[in-house]
Amino acid sequence: MKSQTISDLQKELALQPPKKLQEICVRLAKYKNENKELLTYLLFDSNDEATFIESVKAETDQYFVEMNRSNLYLAKKSLRKILRNITKLCRYSGKKETEIELIYYFCMKLRESGIPYKNSPVLVNLYVNQVKKIEKAISKLHEDLRFDYAPLLAQLAN
Secondary structure (H helix, E strand, C coil), X not given: CXXXXXXXXXXXXXXXXXXXXXXXXXXXXXXXXXXXXXXXXXXXXXXXXXXXXXXXXXXXXXXXHHCCCCCHHHHHHHHHHHHHHHHHHXXXXXXXXXXXXXXXXXXXXXXHCCCCHHHCHHHHHHHHHHHHHHHHHXXXXXXXXXXXXXXXXXXXXX
């Protein structure tokens, strides 16, 4: 089965009655956990972005507490898992400000964690790539917001 384009799907969804749309959303949520998480974000968290950011930060804190630090390899795997989760949640939000806040928080937690990430080229590259991602997101913001986020970027560069 060939899937339709997004514009075709939008046109078809516009023709559907509200009850049918509700059934479609529930059915989508049943098949994939990411769909259910996105629907949860859209229905419950998208109205209050600050609370969403705080909940993701709390979840990140929990991951850092549970992280296996017995050796650098296991810490690296845990860090990648945390980063995958943050990236997924940033995609749900779609807001550059949220992405900047969450990736910045991850980088600061990594620096504060005591993991000797500077001894591993892979972890150094991971950190540098996250800083680049923040720079890219800041460059897409309005000038006033760029000015607000510039000190955060300077902290990470040190």
